[in-house]
Amino acid sequence: MTLAQRWRSARPEVAGVHLDSAACSRQSTAVLDAAGRHARHEAEVGGYVAAEAAATVLDAGRAAIAALTGLAGTDVVFTTGANNALDLLFSAWPGDRTVACLPGEYGPNLAIMAANGFAVRALPVDGDGRLDVPAAARQLAADPPALVHLTALASHRGLAQPVSDLAVTCTDLGVPLVIDAAQALGHLDCAVTPAAIYGASRKWIAGPRGVGFLGIQPELARRLRPRLPPADWNLPLTVLQRLELGEANIAARVGFSVALGEHLAAGPARVRAELAEVGRLTRDAVADVAGWRVVEARDEPTAITTLAPTDGADPQKVREWLIAERRIVTTYAATERAPFEMTTPVLRASPHVDVTADDLAQFAEALATATRKI
Structure with missing residues (x-):
């Protein structure tokens, strides 16, 4: 059985065509069942007793994240998502608040940086928006910021950033590198042992919504000073325990842990290779649809295909039509996703490894029809 067949058979039958994994992938039956069993166990024995019983599963989830990032399982905490993880990290930063990031940085990340008093510096990029590592190395060496932040794979464009090269550069310069792996975990190789890395469950790992991680x-x-509880209380808690303190959806964490195990069992390198092929097939399918331009190069090693309108099409209305008329799910990406780079909204297609040639042909035909009708 192929990876695509295994992926498809492990999940409830899709109601239409799902081309939206960059927003939220479809969970497997095993993930759904694991989360449901934990919720039932909470009802049977109480939430805190059930949480203690789930400790082994959660430790396995942390170990899986460690394997995918180059960190240790003891370096990982669960969060409610990527935004929560970044806020926890940046709010605990004790020193100079300067951060270097891409000009196309994700809008909500920029909002969190601003809310925590960080001054943003733009890293140099090429004409496609990909980081220019040699130029970045010179810039960082001449005027190092407190932190470097890299979104390894953006929300508004399926461009793989040179994560490994930047990790080496930052290590050599002694500047901590923070990686946003929300789109990259389970999609690109993130095992580069950065100073910190964070992401979400719901995208390419195909876990539940409302849970993420921070490594x-x-x-x-040791340098961080979390807001809660106050440090002068001198409670016997480590920094990571303080960051993870509070109420949590343990059932979602259990589901995330199971999804991570499924990803490791499938083989991360194999999944990455198949997702790259999915991207090529998707771009080929829509390359000649009138009124749209495919943003990514055909061989960009990602499964995200971004379509920019060339003749006045409205990506939001097109997305709504695709759902209402053909049950095809895509993403409408407004300019606030990358406010310092995007000039027009786009339509994004992001199928997972189970997409078929027929699915993509349906999408191309429906996109052409929607563009003519709307």
């Missing part, structure tokens, strides 16, 4: 190397963790 922090011990050297960086």
Whole structure:
């Protein structure tokens, strides 16, 4: 059985065509059942007793994240998502608040940086928006910021950033590198052992919504000063325990842990290769649809295909039509996703490994029809 067949058979039958994994992938039956069983166990024995019983599963989830990032399982905490993880990290930063990031940085990330008092510096990129590593190395060496932040794969464009090269550069310069892996975990190779890395469950790993992770190397963790509880209380809690303190949806964490196990069992390198092929097939399918331009190069090693309108099409209305008329799910991406780079909204297609040639042909035909009708 192929990976695509296994992926499809492990999930409830899709109601239409799902081309929206960059927003939220479809969970497997095993993930759904694991989360449901935990919720039932909470009803049977109480939430805190059930949480203690789930400790082994959650430790396995942390270990899986560690395997995918180059950190240790003890360096990982669960969060409610990527935004929560970044806010926890940046609000705990004790020193100079300067951060270097891409000009096309994700809008909500920029909002969190601003809310935590960080001054943003733009890293140099090429004409496609990909980081220019040699130029970045010179810039960082001449005037190092407190932190470097790299979104490894953007929300508004399926461009793979040179994560490994930047990780080496930042290590050599002694500047902590923070990686946003919300789109990259389970999609690109993130095992580069950065100072910190964070992401979400619901995208390419195909876990539940409302859960994510934050991984922090011990050297960086020792520098942090989390807001809660106050440090002068002198409670016997580590930095990571303080970051993870509070109410949590343990059932979602259990589901995330199971999804991570499924990803490792499928083989991360194999999944990455198949997702790259999915991207090529998707771009080929829509390359000649009138009124749209495919943003990514055909061989960009990602499964995200971004379509920019060339003749006045409204991506939001097109997305709504595709759902209402053909049950095809895509993403409408407004300019606030990358406010310093985007000039027009786009339509995004992001199928997972189970997409078929027929699915893509349906999408191309429906896109052409929607463009003519709307």
